[in-house]
Amino acid sequence: MIYIFKNKLIVSILAALLFIGCGYKESNAQIRDIGYLKFNKTSTKTYTVMVNNKYKFILDACVEDPNTSTCYDNSIDKLYEVSSGNIIIEVFDEKENLIIHKEAYLGSSNTIVMDIQW
Numbered sequence: 813m814i815y816i817f818k819n820k821l822i823v824s825i826l827a828a829l830l831f832i833g834c835g836y837k838e839s840n841a842q843i844r845d846i847g848y849l850k851f852n853k854t855s856t857k858t859y860t861v862m863v864n865n866k867y868k869f870i871l872d873a874c875v876e877d878p879n880t881s882t883c884y885d886n887s888i889d890k891l892y893e894v895s896s897g898n899i900i901i902e903v904f905d906e907k908e909n910l911i912i913h914k915e916a917y918l919g920s921s922n923t924i925v926m927d928i929q930w
Contacts, residue, residue: 814866823913829834830903831904843922844862844894844920845895845896845897845920846893846894846895846920846921846922847893847894847895847896847899847919847920847921847922847924848891848892848893848894848921848922848923848924849861849863849891849892849894849901849916849923849924849926850890850891850892850923850924850925850926851871851887851890851892851925851926851928852925852926852927852928853871853887853927853928853929854928854929856873856874857873857905857906858870858871858872858873858906859903859904859905859906859911860903860904861892861901861902861903861904862901862902862903862904863899863900863901864894864899864900865902867894869883871887871892871928872885872887881928882887886898891923895901896918896920896922897917897918898915898916898917898918899915899916899917899918900913900914901913901914901915901916901917901924901926902914903926903928911928912926912928914926
């Protein structure tokens with residue numbers, strides 16, 4: 813009688829371990845490969861930024877608020893989305909003179925902060 817009880821106990825334990833072990837799954841899904849650029853600049857000058865010699869945008873010196881007719885810097889706390897990986901950032905002044913040339917690796921969901929004080 814004890815022999816039959818031992819076999820059932822061992823089989824039950826092995827079956828439980830089998831079911832518990834098969835139910836465990838761990839995964840890491842990366843949804844987007846995008847990083848961000850943030851610029852700290854003087855509010856009195858306009859700059860042109862080129863990323864990877866393809867994408868070009870302007871950091872305006874002053875944007876007029878239509879409600880109050882005052883000037884404000886629209887690039888404060890603004891993040892620009894770029895694809896992650898090796899990137900080349902070039903910043904030009906108002907006369908199209910190259911003032912910053914930076915090559916960097918931008919990881920997914922990381923932010924590169926650039927100070928422009930020219």
